[in-house]
Amino acid sequence: MKAVYQPYYTKSESIVKYMIDMLDVKNGMRILEPCAGDGVFVDALNSKNLNLSIDIFELDPVAIKILRNKYAAFPNLSIHSGDTLTDHRLSSYAKVGGVYDRIIANPPYGAWLDYEKRKKLKKLYPDLYVKESYTLFLYRAIQLLKYNGKLVFIIPDTFLNLHMHTKLRKYLLTHTKIVEILIFPSSFFPNVSFGYARLSIITLEKYVNKTACLSNKFHVILGFKNVDDIGKMQKAGPPYLKTYNFKQKDVYSNLDHALFISDDQNIMNLINNSKKRIGDIASCVTGIYTGYDKKYLRVISHNFANSKRFLLLNPDKICTNYLNNNNLLDGLDGKATFIPVVKGAGKERYIKESKWYIDWSSEAVMHYKKDKKARFQNSHYYFRDGIGVSMVKSNGLKAFLLEKRIFDQSVVGVFPLNQELKYYLLALFNSPTTAKIMNVINPTANNSANYIKKIPFIEPDSSTLQYINERVNLIINKILSGDTNITNIEDELHKAIRDIYGF
Ligand SMILES: C[S@@+](CC[C@H](N)C(=O)[O-])C[C@H]1O[C@@H](n2cnc3c(N)ncnc32)[C@H](O)[C@@H]1O
Structure with missing residues (x-):
């Protein structure tokens, strides 16, 4: 049941105190707590003796019972x-323009929704990404606020950057005045063990006039070291906290209305004003999903990460000359029907060994094409020359040559229109310069084709291009000959990229 209700209750006094203070309640106000849990915010509000009228909503019948007992009097x-x-x-x-003076919430994050409910929500919230429940609560709450009403929400920070939340950001920036956003590690939140990197607390005021919303200024505070720092926010706050100031108009005019936070003005300028991006000079696409990897994928050994739950491949089943087949996208006949597939996991760069194999028999391919869960997506990019970029981002991107192999959905395939740029892109994606850019474009844990497309592209002059090509070539030959000591050559490449990009 937990996955449906996502009941991560707010047990931190510092967080509750900060949120109640920011809510700024006054005598006689009408308040909504839209997902009450055991009522931690209601308790704090009720103890103020301000003659507040509070509407409490909760879906979980067990929690409702507790609330009814607790608040019977x-x-x-x-x-x-x-x-x-x-x-x-x-x-x-919501239809009449909202009735609440204040709304406070810690809504469910990533609650599991059955397909019927998703369908219903898609109808009610056509502009939003309904699989992420917290964004629906935020939008709903803004609709339920009176003009000049305030809300304080604790939610993941993904709404600030992720592509799928672009419309929500547009709505926030044009219908509300943001007061303050705190961003801190999700580990501050007791018992939360989800994949989100960071949590945020947003305070905002609903406002009637778009122009006034856009001229609003707000600030974002980062650098929290422990949860008690949040309790100190009403005073000066610890010295290691960093405050970034923004005008809503500027965020609105950013690419996809995203909130980019960086101390480096060069990076900010480049991200916002770049005339050319990777998406303009290359196709960036995600690869296949079998729908049932355990059945359709094999590994060559069990000596690498995540390989254990897959069956070992019998080498007799490997088809070595599959690229000679004219109808490859229809699958292979015969006994040897397994071909290499590139997956994102692993630390390899430049060259990626074939460790994973996919069943490419005609029957299997038919399954990939027809199965509801499988995705035979972007198939005209399979078996082409290009660059694979790993979707799992830790310490920057990992880019490698695809070498005409098929790639799965954990890899973004990048196919430059001008093949001469292939080695340059390989050097660029593997550089600290790109890591810095990616951290601003999308500081959350994953990257996808949408973010790779946004990376600013600066074309090198022909002598620099030649210099880079030579070095990438050297690295590739070294790795292929079993020599993985590429640090010195890589340093030269990183410097060359830094000289081109300016950081
Ligand atoms: C993250 S908990 C927060 C509870 C409490 N406000 C706190 O901070 O401790 C979210 C609560 O929302 C409830 N909930 C989940 N989906 C809901 C929905 N669609 N409508 C109302 N409540 C919901 C869950 O049962 C859970 O108690």
Whole structure:
């Protein structure tokens, strides 16, 4: 049941205190707590004795029972058992422009939604990415606020950058005045063990006029070392905290309205003003998904990460001359039907060994094409020369030659229109310069084709291109001959890229 309700209760006093302070409640206000859990925010608000009227929503019947018992003696608290996102009464409140003075929440993150519910939500929130529940709560809450009403939400920070939340950002920037955003590690939050890198607390005010919203200034605070730092926010705050100031208009005019945070003005300028990006000079696509990897993939040994749960490949099953087949996209006949597939995991750069194999028999390919879960996507890029970029980003990107192999969805395939740029892109993606850019474009854990496309592209002059090509060539030959000591040559490449990009 946990995955449905996602009940990560707010147990940190510092966080609760900060959020209640930011909410700035006044006597007689009407307040909504849209996903109450055991009522930690309600307790804090009720103890203020400000004659508040609080509507409490909760979906989990067990939590509802606890809330009803706990608050039986408080006529100012109305408890509603139901779904905040679809409740009809709330929808009618949203229709009339909102009724609440204040809303405070720690909504569910990444709650699992069944397909029927997803369909319903898609209808109700056509502009939003419905698989991420917290963004729906935020949007719903803004609709439910009166003009000049305020909300304080604790949510993952992915809404600030991710491509899929572009429309939500546009809505926030044009319908609200953001007051303050804190960003801190999710480990501050007791018992939260999800894949999100960071959490944020956003305070905002709903506002009627778009122009006024866009001229609003707000600030973002980062650098928190422990959860108690948040409790000190109302005073000066510890010296290691960093405050970044923004005008909503500037964020609005950023690429995809994303919030880019960097101390380096050169990076910011390049990201926002670049005339050419990787997406303009190359096709960037994700690869195949079998729908059932355990059945369709094999490994050549069990000596590398994540290989253990896959069957070992019988070498007799490997088809070595598959590239000679004219109808390769229809699969192979005969006994040897396994071919190499490139996956994202691993640290290799420049050259990636074939450790994974995929069943490419006609029957298997038919399955990839027809199965509901499988994705036979971007198939005209399979078996082409290009660069693979690993989707798992830790310490920058990992880029390598695809060498006419098929690649799976954990890899972004980059295929430059001008093949002469192939080695340059390999050097660029593997450089600290690109790592810095990626950290600003998308500081969350994953990268996808959308973010690779946004990397600014600066074309080197022909002598620099030659210099880089020679060095990449050297690295490739070294790795192929078994010599992995490439540090010195790589340093030269990193410097060359730094000289081109300026950082
Ligand atoms: C992250 S917990 C937060 C609880 C509490 N506000 C706190 O901070 O400790 C989210 C709560 O939302 C409830 N919830 C999940 N989906 C909901 C929905 N669609 N409508 C109302 N409540 C929901 C869960 O049962 C859970 O108690």
